[in-house]
Amino acid sequence: SQQGEEDPQALSIQEGENATMNCSYKTSINNLQWYRQNSGRGLVHLILIRSNEREKHSGRLRVTLDTSKKSSSLLITASRAADTASYFCATDNTGNQFYFGTGTSLTVIP
């Protein structure tokens, strides 16, 4: 399976702390994307990192990609209660679909 795997499955932190989530995958990719899902409904695209990039920033988000280890991490700095959600990584290779992991459930305690 080419499915990404997020780690940890669940994470609980205090507001203001940083949250780090990891994603591992199995095959070569064109790019890797991170999505957020609230209340089990639609996913919101957060950030995309291409296979030739190593790090990318967007606001409080920082994504790294290590293609040699087939892994990525998502760092959310200065977390807020509104960041409480499930976070998924999705890998895009030359096929017709994105492969989503099972997600990390993040709880930010006010």
Place this chain on the structure above:
Amino acid sequence: GAGVSQSPSNKVTEKGKDVELRCDPISGHTALYWYRQSLGQGLEFLIYFQGNSAPDKSGLPSDRFSAERTGGSVSTLTIQRTQQEDSAVYLCASNLKVEGYGYTFGSGTRLTVV
């Protein structure tokens, strides 16, 4: 439209009945995807449409599932003779299918088969 629209938001149906789920993608998006998400699980790929090409149906779990996309825009996912294991949130996403662009998801249809 401004976003991907899915209808209905929720659907409760009796086992054995047929259901139709609708997805209206962002105007101009050539790629359209259907995914399924069971409670607490990741997303399971179902089917992919790209322009006028033949759809990739490799993710459809059985022949009770079918989908079409009319005029390269609206898509309908049909589940015949629904079973309880079909209960899930069905998500639609669209994309320009240009390298470097993410996917825009609809809010999904929560299907409950009783």
